[in-house]
Amino acid sequence: MTRPLLIAAVALAFGLRLYRLGEHNIWWDEAASVLVARMSLADGIQWTVRDVHPPLYFWLLKAWRVIAGESPEAYRFPAVLLGTLAVPLTYRLARTAASPRVSLLAAWLLAVNRLHVELSQETRMYTLITVLAIAATLLFISILASGGRAWAQWAAYGVIVSVGLHTLYSFGLVPLTLTIGCAGWLLWQHLLRKPPPWRIAIGWCVTNALVLLSFVPWLTLFLSSVRSPPAAGTVIDLILWLRAALTATAFGISAHIDPWTPVTVVVLVVLVLPAVPQITSTWRPAPRRGARAPTREAVVALYAPVVLAPLAIYAMALPNPVLYGPVLSVRYVTLFTPHASILFALGIALVASRLPWVGRVVALAWIALSCVTTGQLLENRWRTDNYETLAAYLRAYSRPGDAVALYSDWDWPVFLYHAPSGLARFGVTTHTRQTEASAAALADEWFAEHDSIWLLTLNGAYDIDPDGNVRRAVERRARLISEIEVDNKRLALFSRDADRSVRAARATPKYVAPLTGKPALIGFDRWVNETSAGESLHLASFWQGSGPADVASRVSLRDQAGRAYVQAEYTLRPDYPAADWPSRDLVRAEHILPLRTNLPPGHYGLTIGRTMSDGSYAETWAGTVRVRSPGSAGGSSAAIPASPESLASIAIFGDFAMLRSIALPSHRPGSEPYVVRAHWRAIQASPRPLTTFVQMIGEGVNPTTGNSVFAQVDVPAAAVPTNMWFPGEDFTSEYALAVGDLPDGPYRVIIGLYDHTTGRRARRADGSDHLIAERFNVP
Incomplete structure (x- = not known):
């Protein structure tokens, strides 16, 4: 044996x-x-x-x-x-x-x-x-x-x-x-x-x-x-x-x-x-x-x-x-x-x-x-997004003749392992406190040899330069072209070249994930397979071909049933609208997907999609990611709530929010605030964070506003943004309407959700965009 x-x-x-x-x-x-x-x-x-x-x-x-x-x-x-x-x-x-x-x-x-x-x-x-x-x-x-x-x-x-x-x-x-x-x-x-x-x-x-x-x-x-000389250790x-x-x-x-x-x-x-x-x-x-x-x-x-x-x-x-x-x-x-x-x-x-x-x-x-x-x-060992996102950004937009300044430079071997080769490197030492004069001398040295400087700010920068002298010195000598932040690291491109931009990407995607249309999704970059709840996932998508200026991209984290636990939808490259893209250029977009600290541990799927101006949406698979509990070695997957669509409700908005009940005040509008209490239940996370609107509308015209709205409140639907709602979660929110003296006549109180960035309201199944919570007459 x-x-x-x-x-x-x-x-x-x-x-x-x-x-x-x-x-x-x-x-x-x-x-x-x-x-x-x-x-x-x-x-x-x-x-x-x-x-x-x-x-x-x-x-x-x-x-x-x-x-x-x-x-x-x-x-x-x-x-x-x-x-x-x-x-x-x-x-x-x-x-x-x-x-x-x-x-x-x-x-x-x-x-x-x-x-x-x-x-x-x-x-x-x-x-x-x-x-x-x-x-x-x-x-x-x-x-x-x-x-x-x-x-x-x-x-x-x-x-x-x-x-x-x-x-x-x-x-x-x-x-x-x-x-x-x-x-x-x-x-x-x-x-x-x-x-x-x-x-x-x-x-x-x-x-x-x-x-x-x-x-x-x-x-x-x-x-x-x-x-x-050897440092004196403890x-x-x-x-x-x-x-x-x-x-x-x-x-x-x-x-x-x-x-x-x-x-x-x-x-x-x-x-x-x-x-x-x-x-x-x-x-x-x-x-x-x-x-x-x-x-x-x-x-x-x-x-x-x-x-x-x-x-x-x-x-x-x-x-x-x-x-x-x-x-x-x-x-x-x-x-x-x-x-x-x-x-x-x-x-x-x-x-x-x-x-x-x-x-x-x-x-x-x-x-x-x-x-x-x-x-x-x-x-307990898993790969985090250390310098991967920043290095990929450098590979996409750096040019010959650029230089990187590590500020501070204590972690430079790790950075160089990930960074593209061929870039000149400068360092801001961790042993000397930076004054305005020393920072100016550094910036003069850098720009004496290079027109464009990538300034990588790390944690140590705040210890040696709490006043930000180095960054201010760079800002005085060149304009800020772009900036990206990952956890405690910030990468900013400063250039004296009037034509410098971060439009077409010089890199190609790590993963191919085609999605036809205009613009077409070519692929994406993704650097971690595991993360901890409370962290943020960073991805980059690659697009080709012109399209509508307001076309939006969406990244979603979904469970095995396809329900979204967090989504992030933004206009695709607002600094470089899709309508201006040359047909052959490869355009790169950054995505950040923040995860709540109480996100149930387990395996989730990632999707990347595109939303057109007419509301149509298409997406493609971007792999799986394991989410661990914060500060733990992982743990088993949390139980997923039963499908919330089967529960009783008075209104469903889109495919993400269910209004289960509304509590109205017993008194009529007057000197006291008119408080509406709404009980929401999430079906899944919404694509964008939505705002709740509650309006009191009459048949006459409000002389103050010039329309039929006599009172209105617009606040986030709950303390947690709707694009981070977990399926089955309950939220109770109060909305106080400040109502003065109302002219005689019929009134109604309505409630609904809308995207404050576009003004677009969430629709119900019957096509309406609100729920009438109450009707009453004055007197």
């Missing part, structure tokens, strides 16, 4: 690391990896020599992108493969210390480890160095066990360690901890009065010296480069750091660890147990239980990095005036997650050798808890 279960562990590891691989955003470190991979070798060296990591991984990534492409999935796939490879290698490493059954448990523990899964889904070097760390440890054990007689093992160890050092500076923890372990093993041999293993001592010194020699050229270049308490490192290697949890204290105690006990047979004879595994005490070589090779690495990382993170100190992050401990998994498996096996049922329960609970934490990680 060992082989099938090992294959199952490898398959599970691959599936977990591949699952939703592209469904979370490229973050700063990943974007920096891509940035270096896109550079020439010379530029990449110049970058990495001033960076915190050596260049080898970026060179490998550079070769990979030529084969795989530029998508997040393509960049992350090597980490998936290497993370999966670590599982069978962990089994192989465990076999040097334990039985097949225990080794299999170690492989399963690593396969479902949250931290290892997380780093296996990033465009970073951590899974590569984990594999190298396993290989170096295997060779270390083989060298000690064989007495150092095979020169090929020494050579292989040296090559692996040299490759690791050129991949990650922190990989130096591997030879460091193994050297300390080797010294301890030599001392152990001396205390046992065994013959001195001079071959191992000499070979170890020579091999490490050669490794260091291979690293000298890069180290010299690194130390001679000019870089900013160092946390040592015990807290060790607790975080322990829970991270066991279950991938490194934050909010206080509730995990009981689990951490169990993990610590299990971690210590494999050392017991080496230092005492009070607990030996019972015979024929499938567990055996690990060899001294294995104990040294496994414990040295697991125990010493967190201490070394903490020491390096202490403030120093010379070199970069890594931020205290458990990602640096991931090198030794396989070693810890083996020690955990050995500890559980030792428990099982005396208390079989307890050992089995601990093993199953461990794997189950790891699956839960890993599942929470994967379900």
Whole structure:
């Protein structure tokens, strides 16, 4: 059964690391990896020599992108493969210390480890160095066990360690901890009065010296480069750091660890147990239980990095005036997650050798808890609209010679990952507060080289320039052509070119969705498949061919029954009417679909349509989107209300609003306000936000207004706009009519809905556009 279960562990590891691989955003470190991979070798060296990591991984990534492409999935796939490879290698490493059954448990523990899964889904070097760390440890054990007689093992160890050092500076923890372990093993041999293993001592010194020699050229270049002095970071308490490192290697949890204290105690006990047979004879595994005490070589090779690495990382993170100190992050401990998994498996096996049922329960609970934490990680990760909308807007309307100014520039690697290539880039530093003079100097520099500047304003801009000096300086030098806002980011085009505009798009749609007519829909852009309630969905549609100037586009979010939960209809490009479009130009329109915070979670369909001046409407499918609850990992779909059309009503307006009842005042109009209370029920969201009108109309002429309206109130139908009403929702609104003295005669009170942007009223099934709520006579 060992082989099938090992294959199952490898398959599970691959599936977990591949699952939703592209469904979370490229973050700063990943974007920096891509940035270096896109550079020439010379530029990449110049970058990495001033960076915190050596260049080898970026060179490998550079070769990979030529084969795989530029998508997040393509960049992350090597980490998936290497993370999966670590599982069978962990089994192989465990076999040097334990039985097949225990080794299999170690492989399963690593396969479902949250931290290892997380780093296996990033465009970073951590899974590569984990594999190298396993290989170096295997060779270390083989060298000690064989007495150092095979020169090929020494050579292989040296090559692996040299490759690791050129991949990650922190990989130096591997030879460091193994050297300390080797010294301890030599001392152990001396205390046992065994013959001195001079071959191992000499070979170890020579091999490490050669490794260091291979690293000298890069180290010299690194130390001679000019870089900013290391920033003084905040160092946390040592015990807290060790607790975080322990829970991270066991279950991938490194934050909010206080509730995990009981689990951490169990993990610590299990971690210590494999050392017991080496230092005492009070607990030996019972015979024929499938567990055996690990060899001294294995104990040294496994414990040295697991125990010493967190201490070394903490020491390096202490403030120093010379070199970069890594931020205290458990990602640096991931090198030794396989070693810890083996020690955990050995500890559980030792428990099982005396208390079989307890050992089995601990093993199953461990794997189950790891699956839960890993599942929470994967379900909590989804791609948001980071720079996708803004980058697509740039691709559509940027021209050769334009420049982008990041204001501020702290997030520039992520922006460059998404942005079109070929645009010059300027940055407004986050380290200096902007004054009128400094902002003017920046703007002069930009416009000295470029006629058009795309100003991208980010959150940091409000910290370094709360008075908006940079934007004002740009506004004084060029006119605003267009502007688009996505969450906390705003992209504005300023140009001194009198002919500059954002009319015809230079880009083509990502998705084809034809809708014939004039104008014709060609396709659309859409960047996220999941979002959270309370956020906004951004889409762009592409149109071709002239049409009526007042033609409108509509985007709708619909449930499985086709009912709209939110709609957004606007005149298509009011700044560039469809009647003026050249027949062959591709015109792009932006759409924003705001979602209410209480939108039921679930899967919805998106549609894009066109409304003509005669009221005709046609739409096409634009895919599905998953909506999650705000601040949650998702949740199941909420129950959809029963079809509201079957409920009793006194009037239905269009296919979206039902007036269920009206409460009228008992008194006649006079000195007191005449308050009409209406109870609305939504059939679905309306295309546009509608306004309720309530009028008191007589047969005579009101001398004040010159028409037959003697009192009127126009207010939104409810606190929630009608284009965001959920099917089945109820709203009660009051409308107060200020009525003075009325001439004698008959009157009627009417109520209805209309679009305040067009003045068009919503129609009822009988063709009327209002409901008569009351008739009365004065006196």
